[in-house]
Amino acid sequence: MIILLIYGEGPHTIAQIFIPLAGLFYLKFLEVKRYSWMILASLSIMLMAISNPIGLWAGGMLLGSIFIIFFLYKANKKEIIFRTFLIFILSYLFAAFWYTPGFIQSDLIAEGGGLAKMLFWHFPWGISLAGLIIGVFLYLIRRFVSSPYIATLVFWFLLTFFVIVAFYKYGIEFAPQARRYVPELDMASVALLAVIASRISKTIHKKTKFADYIIPLFVILTLFFTFKTWSAAKYFTSYDDGANRGNVEKRMNQYLSGKILPLERIFLSANYSFWINMQTDTWHLRGGHWQASIHPWEPHAGYQIISDKDGEASFYWLKIFSLKWILVNNFGSSVYYRDYNYPDKFEGILTEKEETIDSAEVLYKVPLVHEMAGPVDLNKIASLKVPQNGVDKEALKLYVSWIDENSSQFNFKRLNNDRYIIEGITGKNEGIRIAMSFDKGFRAYDENAKRLEIVKDPLGFIVIRPPKPGVNKVTLVYKQTLDFYLGWFLFAGGILLAIFLKVIIKENDGKN
Structure with a gap:
């Protein structure tokens, strides 16, 4: 335990x-x-x-x-x-x-x-x-x-x-x-x-x-x-001994915190993801620990990156989720739950790498054209294919080509966890793709506070239709949906039902 x-x-x-x-x-x-x-x-x-x-x-x-x-x-x-x-x-x-x-x-x-x-x-x-x-x-x-x-x-x-x-x-x-x-x-x-x-x-x-x-x-x-x-x-829980595993994770988080800039994402293995989530504000794919994730492809991407031997498919998933960094635990790593079944699969695919505080832990840099936001061709959405599974490389490659086609850079700023500012130049028939899970609670507004249309792309990410070509400044806001209030309404109904049952239930001391 x-x-x-x-x-x-x-x-x-x-x-x-x-x-x-x-x-x-x-x-x-x-x-x-x-x-x-x-x-x-x-x-x-x-x-x-x-x-x-x-x-x-x-x-x-x-x-x-x-x-x-x-x-x-x-x-x-x-x-x-x-x-x-x-x-x-x-x-x-x-x-x-x-x-x-x-x-x-x-x-x-x-x-x-x-x-x-x-x-x-x-x-x-x-x-x-x-x-x-x-x-x-x-x-x-x-x-x-x-x-x-x-x-x-x-x-x-x-x-x-x-x-x-x-x-x-x-x-x-x-x-x-x-x-x-x-x-x-x-x-x-x-x-x-x-x-x-x-x-x-x-x-x-x-x-x-x-x-x-x-x-x-x-x-x-x-x-x-x-x-x-x-x-x-006692060995596991003590932080006094510099060789113990808990301290490895603590020191690795300190290293990564100094390496990764705000709004950059990293992919880590199991126990690292827990500790970085608890000790830092670093963004990473497994912030929800694979439980109740609202993105339909997140668990499939995680499985491909960790468990499958296909490095090319893993590379596509890293780009799709805008993961700028990936920490790979090679054999011999001091981390007990290192997860990666084929750590060598990234060699030759990800060329920028460096050793960390542990010689068996390699930090790779993923070449992203865009990080959190970028322009995409709205006319091509219909031609994109929904992957058949996590290793459907044809569909994944087509999607990556779509998000990387235009190299125009966008400025993405987080005001808080419910409000973001996106600013950049879009061409004719171009939208703004955000590397965040689509949810009905999101609202997008232009500089004049006019509400903009938000659509879900074939892989479940946000695409905003800007009001016009050229420079656009968009505010993305998350607001609670009817679903949230319905949950509290049902909770209140449960309290009332419990009170009602107190009145009508005839208690019976006899055994059933």
Whole structure:
């Protein structure tokens, strides 16, 4: 867990606090119809969801396990469905100020194109196969396990184990970013082992008076054998030793901060992206850490740059996202999660480079014609192709040629995160392409405060139609959309619904 915090999994770790709480309160509400359990379960799920989407999916596996097992074991199935529905509705309404419809539609977990597209991608093969395997699990659990509580823990463990093994062994993702659920597997394992140890202790207790000492002895031995792990954790968290990894990232951020100018972008690997995001104001592609990115091609570009061996396609993506710098971790880098599978692919493609504070870390400079803004031919937008995938080099090359065709330079100035000034010369039938994700909240105005048309280009970036050829000064402003206010409206509706349910719910102390 400490290492997770060191390498940028803080929000995920926070979400893990609420996963067992959500499971406990949900289970209690299924057993006893009490208003307090319902509210506590809904709030725990809400906090889990807004902490981290990965935590939400991981928590969903626990909650799903509880629902499936209780539905299978308990007689009053309609009541289980009804209570689960109440929890689901309240949880979403409580989280609606964050999980707005637009937020969910954009890219809930990234590495795809939104929640709906991800579910469609998994159907029918992924869902059908998972359903078949789950069915076999349930049959075996129901046959050999009599307690619904033990059955829930067994099913939760098997489900999490299956998701992780399917990814690492066969490359199949039954849940988004399946490689990140290892801590939840540990959590399920510990819970299952605790129940097993408790059962063993009770069995032994009937036969010997020393049973009360078995569990404490087990805990002491476990702590003894994990002492080295704690020593390693201290090594990771200490900044006193100049050789430790945390200090490498800190010193690299200091180096990059002095090298990269304001409004210039850089691409970094996983743990560097977290630390530079936390410690500096440097712009980089993974500022959102691949979670809830609104740009449809950002995760594909990141995958190509890091994981694929095609250097040419990676080069095109660097130019498309106006990434002036890229820090590549070669083999031998002191950074633990260096990410790059083919670091040599940039040799010969990116010629300007320099060694950094680590000889195995190379900083490349990408030759950009334009950085944040530049003129583009509006008549050619229709001829541009939407890439079939992240390695569609024909479409990518055509797009890069389009944005690089006119070398006229624009001045791009940031007033704040919601207001930008763009100034430059455009020719006839030319627009201004901004290397920022298109969003309906953006508004563009000319010098006379007249609103200008904004369109989305084939790769999801902003293109502004200026009022006239020649010198143009445009103000780009972001304003909250109806979607934002809808989220808060739904949140208020959730509060009112909770009050209403307090009045109408008839609490039942009897177990379901």
